[in-house]
Amino acid sequence: MSTAGMNVTPSAxxxxxxxxxxxxxxxxxxxGNIIALKGVDMDVRExxxxxxxxxxxxxxxxxxxxxxxxxxxxxxxxTYQGQDITRMPTHEIARMSIAQSPEGRRIFPRMTVYENLxxxxxxxxxxxxxxxxxxxCTLFPRLKERLYQRGGTLSGGEQQMLAxxxxxxxxxxxxxLDEPSLGLAPLIVKQIFSIIKELxxxxxxxxxxxxxNAYHAxxxxxxxxxxxTGNITMSGTxxxxxxxxxxxxxxxxxxxx
Amino acid sequence: xxxxxxxxxxxxxxxxxYGLIAIGYTMVFGIIGMVNFxxxxxxxxxxxxxxxxxxxxxxxxGISSVVLALLFVLVIAMVLTSLWGWAIERIAYRPxxxxxxxxxxxxxxxxxxxxxxxxxxxxxxxxxxxxxxxxDVIVLFQGESGYNVALSYKQIIIMVTTAxxxxxxxxxxxxxxxxxxxxxxxxxxKMAALLGINVDRTISLTFVIGAALAAVAGTMYLxxxxxxxxxxxxxxxxxxxxxxxLGGIGSLPGAVLGxxxxxxxxxxxxxxxSIEYKDVAAFSxxxxxxxxxxxxxxxxxxxxxx
Numbered sequence: 167m168s169t170a171g172m173n174v175t176p177s178a179x180x181x182x183x184x185x186x187x188x189x190x191x192x193x194x195x196x197x198g199n200i201i202a203l204k205g206v207d208m209d210v211r212e213x214x215x216x217x218x219x220x221x222x223x224x225x226x227x228x229x230x231x232x233x234x235x236x237x238x239x240x241x242x243x244x245t246y247q248g249q250d251i252t253r254m255p256t257h258e259i260a261r262m263s264i265a266q267s268p269e270g271r272r273i274f275p276r277m278t279v280y281e282n283l284x285x286x287x288x289x290x291x292x293x294x295x296x297x298x299x300x301x302x303c304t305l306f307p308r309l310k311e312r313l314y315q316r317g318g319t320l321s322g323g324e325q326q327m328l329a330x331x332x333x334x335x336x337x338x339x340x341x342x343l344d345e346p347s348l349g350l351a352p353l354i355v356k357q358i359f360s361i362i363k364e365l366x367x368x369x370x371x372x373x374x375x376x377x378x379n380a381y382h383a384x385x386x387x388x389x390x391x392x393x394x395t396g397n398i399t400m401s402g403t404x405x406x407x408x409x410x411x412x413x414x415x416x417x418x419x420x421x422x423x
Numbered sequence: 424x425x426x427x428x429x430x431x432x433x434x435x436x437x438x439x440x441y442g443l444i445a446i447g448y449t450m451v452f453g454i455i456g457m458v459n460f461x462x463x464x465x466x467x468x469x470x471x472x473x474x475x476x477x478x479x480x481x482x483x484x485g486i487s488s489v490v491l492a493l494l495f496v497l498v499i500a501m502v503l504t505s506l507w508g509w510a511i512e513r514i515a516y517r518p519x520x521x522x523x524x525x526x527x528x529x530x531x532x533x534x535x536x537x538x539x540x541x542x543x544x545x546x547x548x549x550x551x552x553x554x555x556x557x558x559d560v561i562v563l564f565q566g567e568s569g570y571n572v573a574l575s576y577k578q579i580i581i582m583v584t585t586a587x588x589x590x591x592x593x594x595x596x597x598x599x600x601x602x603x604x605x606x607x608x609x610x611x612x613k614m615a616a617l618l619g620i621n622v623d624r625t626i627s628l629t630f631v632i633g634a635a636l637a638a639v640a641g642t643m644y645l646x647x648x649x650x651x652x653x654x655x656x657x658x659x660x661x662x663x664x665x666x667x668x669l670g671g672i673g674s675l676p677g678a679v680l681g682x683x684x685x686x687x688x689x690x691x692x693x694x695x696x697s698i699e700y701k702d703v704a705a706f707s708x709x710x711x712x713x714x715x716x717x718x719x720x721x722x723x724x725x726x727x728x729x
Binding site: 234236255256257258260261266268272274275276277281284285286288289291292332336 | 613616
């Protein structure tokens with residue numbers, strides 16, 4: 167889709183000229199014999215917020231995890247900062263300044279919030295732990311109150327905040343967020359989306375966001391991709407996709423949540 | 424009363440040994456969900472390593488201080504047994520990860536048979552005694568019937584060593600980044616990898632720690648009984664596994680608690696009822712506790728809030 171005639175936001179056009187941070191080319195992923203990703207192509211440029219929308223089971227989370235090599239792409243290549251990471255072990259990919267807040271949040275339930283955050287900072291050996299702890303506590307004041315509570319005792323929203331905060335502790339260049347709004351109250355969703363925006367605008371963090379909440383995601387993102395059963399079927403700026411009748415019919419039904 | 428106090432002392436000593444072995448079972452189960460049936464034989468092997476080095480130190484090198492010799496022996500046994508633990512995981516379990524669930528279990532039984540046969544062939548099938556190490560006792564008090572309640576130096580050494588090493592171990596698991604990585608892998612391996620934790624290395628570490636603690640148990644066992652044989656891995660191994668299940672498999676304090684309980688049951692049953700049925704007693708208690716607390720005393724139920 168071209169952007170001709172569209173009122174492109176300055177930040178989006180600025181980002182378009184930036185170098186590609188993450189590039190996915192022809193990636194196919196299987197679970198056993200079942201194909202989950204059927205040859206996915208997509209790019210994330212430095213400083214962008216890119217969103218991937220699609221229905222349940224489209225393969226969005228699979229793509230997120232394939233970037234981290236678990237499950238591993240059977241075909242295709244994934245490059246990050248120009249380096250091929252397709253065959254790299256998961257823990258080494260995590261050491262390349264990519265962080266993920268995964269599907270299902272995956273908080274360590276029998277560790278305190280503090281320890282969960284320590285885990286997030288483990289790749290740099292807790293070098294600037296206190297400083298970063300203060301920063302995420304400013305972003306998510308709720309976590310500060312819960313610091314010595316076990317992760318498993320937090321509410322869904324608090325766990326989501328913790329999952330994002332934990333990912334931030336490694337000071338990533340690229341942040342992958344898998345459905346940060348899932349199961350959360352609208353007010354908290356709003357809060358989380360404004361934090362994502364803040365991270366992108368103030369800290370220049372690149373964000374790749376998987377969402378079912380297509381309206382919010384597309385409004386926030388510079389660019390978006392639409393995934394249908396393992397294929398990318400559409401791409402464009404957030405505005406373009408929001409205005410697209412097909413996207414509206416499939417993902418924005420029921421108005422603006 | 425005298426008998427009670429005496430048996431309490433004996434039971435706690437035996438229980439500390441079981442507890443040390445049980446930690447190896449519980450940690451491995453916690454992290455890869457597998458019962459390491461070879462762990463009892465690793466314990467037996469460590470007792471042989473301790474025996475060999477004890478003889479080298481006292482007869483060849485002429486170290487006259489038994490305590491000093493024991494200290495060296497303990498360190499060497501821990502290091503060498505750790506290497507065995509590491510190698511076993513590397514050779515027999517890691518290649519099977521991702522295979523069907525029973526595969527590593529079968530492999531573990533194979534390792535167990537291998538280890539006991541290896542020691543039998545290498546060291547002979549007879550009981551191997553040590554020269555008497557430490558014979559002194561402290562008479563705590565004398566009962567009316569003339570029965571002396573005694574605390575032997577051996578028992579003191581065993582309990583103190585266990586307490587010290589468990590404290591170090593506890594600190595390691597709770598407060599260091601290695602321990603944190605270990606616990607993270609136990610709770611969610613996939614997530615731990617996403618945070619840059621090398622899961623394979625952490626699992627290796629778990630086996631190394633488990634083997635090192637089994638070596639402490641092996642050395643203490645040798646010190647206590649003064650004799651070891653190639654098939655000594657089986658019964659203490661099963662008892663320690665029972666202890667781990669009783670305490671709640673996956674729980675570290677549970678393993679120690681379970682070990683102490685099994686030790687006490689065994690000793691009290693022997694003293695008051697019949698020594699032949701001491702194992703029956705220990706295992707019956709396990710069965711009864713599991714009926715009412717299926718996840719053990721300190722274990723957590725499988726279901727977790729999502």
